[in-house]
Amino acid sequence: MEELQLYNKTYSKVLHIHSLGLALVLLVFCLPSPTSSCTEQEKDSLLRFLAELSQDSGLSASWRNVTDCCKWEGIACRQDRTVIDVLLPSKGLEGHISRSLGALTGLQHLYLSDNSLSGGLPLELLSSSSIAVIDVSFNQLSGTLHELPSSTPIRPLQVLNISSNLFAGQFPCATWKAMENLMALNFSGSIPQGVGDCSKLRVLRTGDNYLSGTLPDELFNAISLEYLSFANNDLHGVLDTANTVNLRNLTTLDLGGNRFSRKIPDYIGQLKRLEEFHLNNNNMSGELPSALSNCTNLMTIDLKSNGLSGELTNVNFSNLPNLKKLDLWSSKFTGTVPESMYSCSNLTALRLSRNNLHGQLSSRIGNLKHLSFLSLSNNKFTNITNALHILQSSKNLTALFIGHNFWGEILSQDETIDGFKNLQVLSMQGCELSGRIPVWISRAANLQMLILSDNHLTGPIPGWITSL
Ligand SMILES: *[C@@H]1O[C@H](CO)[C@@H](O)[C@H](O)[C@H]1NC(C)=O
Ligand SMILES: *[C@@H]1O[C@H](CO)[C@@H](O)[C@H](O)[C@H]1NC(C)=O
Ligand SMILES: *[C@@H]1O[C@H](CO)[C@@H](O)[C@H](O)[C@H]1NC(C)=O
Numbered sequence: 447m448e449e450l451q452l453y454n455k456t457y458s459k460v461l462h463i464h465s466l467g468l469a470l471v472l473l474v475f476c477l478p479s480p481t482s483s484c485t486e487q488e489k490d491s492l493l494r495f496l497a498e499l500s501q502d503s504g505l506s507a508s509w510r511n512v513t514d515c516c517k518w519e520g521i522a523c524r525q526d527r528t529v530i531d532v533l534l535p536s537k538g539l540e541g542h543i544s545r546s547l548g549a550l551t552g553l554q555h556l557y558l559s560d561n562s563l564s565g566g567l568p569l570e571l572l573s574s575s576s577i578a579v580i581d582v583s584f585n586q587l588s589g590t591l592h593e594l595p596s597s598t599p600i601r602p603l604q605v606l607n608i609s610s611n612l613f614a615g616q617f618p619c620a621t622w623k624a625m626e627n628l629m630a631l632n633f634s635g636s637i638p639q640g641v642g643d644c645s646k647l648r649v650l651r652t653g654d655n656y657l658s659g660t661l662p663d664e665l666f667n668a669i670s671l672e673y674l675s676f677a678n679n680d681l682h683g684v685l686d687t688a689n690t691v692n693l694r695n696l697t698t699l700d701l702g703g704n705r706f707s708r709k710i711p712d713y714i715g716q717l718k719r720l721e722e723f724h725l726n727n728n729n730m731s732g733e734l735p736s737a738l739s740n741c742t743n744l745m746t747i748d749l750k751s752n753g754l755s756g757e758l759t760n761v762n763f764s765n766l767p768n769l770k771k772l773d774l775w776s777s778k779f780t781g782t783v784p785e786s787m788y789s790c791s792n793l794t795a796l797r798l799s800r801n802n803l804h805g806q807l808s809s810r811i812g813n814l815k816h817l818s819f820l821s822l823s824n825n826k827f828t829n830i831t832n833a834l835h836i837l838q839s840s841k842n843l844t845a846l847f848i849g850h851n852f853w854g855e856i857l858s859q860d861e862t863i864d865g866f867k868n869l870q871v872l873s874m875q876g877c878e879l880s881g882r883i884p885v886w887i888s889r890a891a892n893l894q895m896l897i898l899s900d901n902h903l904t905g906p907i908p909g910w911i912t913s914l
């Protein structure tokens with residue numbers, strides 16, 4: 447696409463020139479031009495790259511010295527025949543990445559992902575003054591990432607994807623200082639020392655790796671960080687590092703899928719720009735800090751699958767008007783659903799299942815006009831008649847899980863229940879409910895999954911069930 451745009455740009459320039467003088471255009475196009483093919487030097491750089499492959503998967507059939515290298519498989523050039531793209535993902539290439547690619551002075555995009563390349567990533571590529579994207583993910587590259595001399599001016603590199611390789615060692619911080627946006631890394635070992643010195647780093651995503659150890663204090667010196675994700679690693683420790691408050695620009699904090707323990711600290715309330723907060727699948731315990739109410743920009747809170755306990759009323763949800771997703775699945779929360787939660791009128795997904803919550807549903811749940819997913823199962827809620835009367839007015843509900851509540855109640859046969867028009871999944875299993883399969887279910891015309899198992903329902907399976 448980008449190539450096409452570049453081509454179009456150049457082409458429209460030519461048209462413009464055309465309007466200025468046909469003669470000039472004729473001159474450009476009719477005379478044999480020295481730039482009708484890529485330069486010998488560029489050809490030579492590419493052929494050196496080819497020569498360092500031990501398996502080129504047939505590339506040499508197209509990469510022949512006698513032809514214009516702009517026409518070679520996987521190569522794209524600008525109109526002036528400068529090589530700008532080397533696009534060779536998933537080609538079955540083996541061998542080393544030649545440093546000669548660094549001599550392509552116009553190269554912008556280098557895509558070599560999903561091959562079997564080994565050896566190191568040449569310094570010449572990282573220090574290139576033209577390359578914007580390097581994607582060498584899913585190879586077997588190894589060694590350490592080289593440190594650029596500290597005198598290196600700001601490089602244009604925007605995307606560096608080295609995930610799923612075998613790199614090890616230190617995180618060469620000086621190298622990244624000059625770089626705009628660190629997109630993807632796949633490391634093992636501990637969180638690299640020096641990362642905190644990256645005062646310009648805005649995005650740090652190192653999810654799905656094998657990082658172990660604790661969060662280093664100096665990480666919190668990376669004051670420009672907006673997006674910090676260490677999700678799905680093997681990190682542990684407590685989150686009591688008060689200097690987290692340095693990260694005032696943080697909008698996403700994702701520490702899900704690790705082994706962090708103890709309380710969610712109060713200082714979380716100082717991250718006022720926070721929009722996404724994930725601490726799911728850890729070993730957190732204690733109560734929710736009321737300071738969470740200060741993060742008024744929160745859109746997602748995912749704390750599922752921890753040992754968190756206490757009452758949800760600790761948090762004043764009225765202060766979180768942007769909240770879209772709240773997931774507290776599989777915790778130890780007690781008490782009732784706080785009234786303040788019903789003022790989160792942007793909620794689309796609410797999961798409170800597998801807790802010890804009790805009480806009846808509040809009619810104010812009807813305020814949640816956008817609510818599409820609601821799971822309350824495995825709690826101690828009561829009065830299913832009341833719940834169904836209230837929820838029928840939640841017009842956008844597509845999935846409703848209320849099973850393992852309403853112990854031993856009678857399933858409402860109330861003919862006036864008429865709603866659930868968009869409901870696709872309805873689960874009321876494991877409630878020991880008695881009564882018949884009620885006719886109001888027949889009006890939920892979009893239902894695709896109805897789960898009524900583990901109850902004491904009696905009577906026939908109604909004929910209308912086939913019309914759903
Ligand atoms: C390609 O051709 C040029 C000119 O004929 C020659 O100088 C160069 O050595 C050749 N390169 C390779 C790798 O064969
Ligand atoms: C590598 O990471 C970049 C930036 O996150 C992403 O755009 C690209 O799709 C990734 N490459 C692969 C092969 O997944
Ligand atoms: C990181 O590398 C490991 C091992 O090579 C791999 O299993 C995992 O999928 C990689 N993660 C990503 C996000 O590529």
Ligand SMILES: *[C@@H]1O[C@H](CO)[C@@H](O)[C@H](O)[C@H]1NC(C)=O
Pocket residue numbers: 705707708729731
């Ligand atoms: C979970 O945290 C508790 C302290 O709150 C600790 O005793 C326990 O060892 C931790 N479990 C794991 C698996 O880390």
Ligand SMILES: *[C@@H]1O[C@H](CO)[C@@H](O)[C@H](O)[C@H]1NC(C)=O
Pocket residue numbers: 762764765786
């Ligand atoms: C919760 O916040 C709202 C809005 O800021 C406020 O009006 C209300 O008094 C607060 N409730 C409590 C219990 O602090």
Ligand SMILES: *[C@@H]1O[C@H](CO)[C@@H](O)[C@H](O)[C@H]1NC(C)=O
Pocket residue numbers: 815816817842
């Ligand atoms: C309800 O769902 C429909 C279809 O998904 C969507 O277009 C609409 O905006 C939703 N309404 C609200 C209030 O969220």
Ligand SMILES: *[C@@H]1O[C@H](CO)[C@@H](O)[C@H](O)[C@H]1NC(C)=O
Pocket residue numbers: 829831832835
């Ligand atoms: C259950 O809800 C219904 C309908 O809202 C109400 O009339 C009834 O009194 C409630 N039952 C109990 C035990 O609170």
